[in-house]
Amino acid sequence: MSELLAADTAMGPVTLRVGNLDAMTAYYRDAVALQVLDAAADTVTLGRGTKPVIILKHSPELKHASPHEAGLFHTAILFETEEALAAAVYSVARKYPNTFTGSSDHLVSKAFYFSDPEGNGVELYWDRERSAWSWIHGSLEMATLYLDPNEFLQQNLPEAAAAEPLIGGAQVGHVHLQVGDVDTARKFYVDTLGFERTASLGNTALFVSAGGYHHHMAMNTWNSPGAGPRQLALGLAQVDIEVPSTDDLGVLVERMKHHGIQTRDDGATVSFDDPWANLIRVSTPRSAA
Secondary structure, eight states: OOOSOOTTOEEEEEEEEESOHHHHHHIIIIISOOEEEEEOSSEEEEEETTEEEEEEEEOTTOOOOOTTSSEEEEEEEEESSHHHHHHHHHHHHHHSGGGEEEEEEOSSEEEEEEEOTTSOEEEEEEEOOGGGOOEETTEEOOOOEEOOHHHHHHHHOOGGGGTOOOOSOEEEEEEEEEOSOHHHHHIIIIIISOOEEEEEETTTEEEEESTTOSOSEEEEOSSOTTOOSOOSOSEEEEEEEEOSSHHHHHHHHHHHHHTTOOOEEOSSEEEEEOTTOOEEEEEOHHHHO
C-alpha cells in the first residue's frame, strides 16, 4: 500500500460559508476577476474557464468564528503569468483598497495577500519555474522577502488590464489552514493523508505537498495555538483535493482506514474530517466535474 498521494495530486476549489452572498460574489467576481460558473439560490461557484476556484454557500444563520480558532488562514489562487497576477492584484487594490494586507517574494513564488469582505484570507500568487527552486537537505528553501507592490505592477501590469483584468487561467494552488498544533497536523497530513513535508518554521508552521510542489497545503499556529475542533461557523466549509485516478482514490481509502480515520465514500468522492473538524473531500478530476 502506497504511503504517499500521487505525484499529480492537485487542489480543487475551496468552499466558504458566507453571510452575505451578494457581497462576497461581487468581491471574487469584480475584484479578483473570477467568472461565475454556476449560480443557484444559495450557492455560487466562481473560477476561470471551466476551473472552479471558490464556492460560496449562503449561510446567514451562522456567526463568524473567533480569529483564534482553527480554520482557514488563506485560499491561495495561482495565476499562469506575472501579467495575469498583476491584473488581478491591480483590480482588487483599486476596487477594494482596504483589503490589501501585504506582499512577499517567497523565492519560489511572488505573492500578494488580501482579506475578503468577511475576513477570509486570500493569496494571489505566481510561481517561478521549478528549476529556480532550491532544496537544502530535503527542505525547500523559501523566504519572506519584501516585494514592492507598486514596482511589481509597474513592471508587469498590461495596459488593457485596467479595463479587463481577466487574463489567463487561475486555480487554487494551495490552501493554508490555521490549526491547534503542528505535530498533530504532521501526523494527519503527512503520516496519514500522504503528503510529503517540504518545509517547516520551527514548531509553528508546516508546508506539505505531493510530487515536489512547494506546498499544496500548509498549517500554522500563529493565531491559533492550542485550538480545538471547530464549531459550525462562517468561513471554511470544505477543502477539495483531486487525485489523478479512481485507483489513487481507492488506495487513499485503504490508507485512511489503516490509520483509523473514518471516511465517507459515495463511490466518486471520499470525505473526512481533519483533527480540527475541517472537512476534506478527495475526488478525481472526472468526478469533480
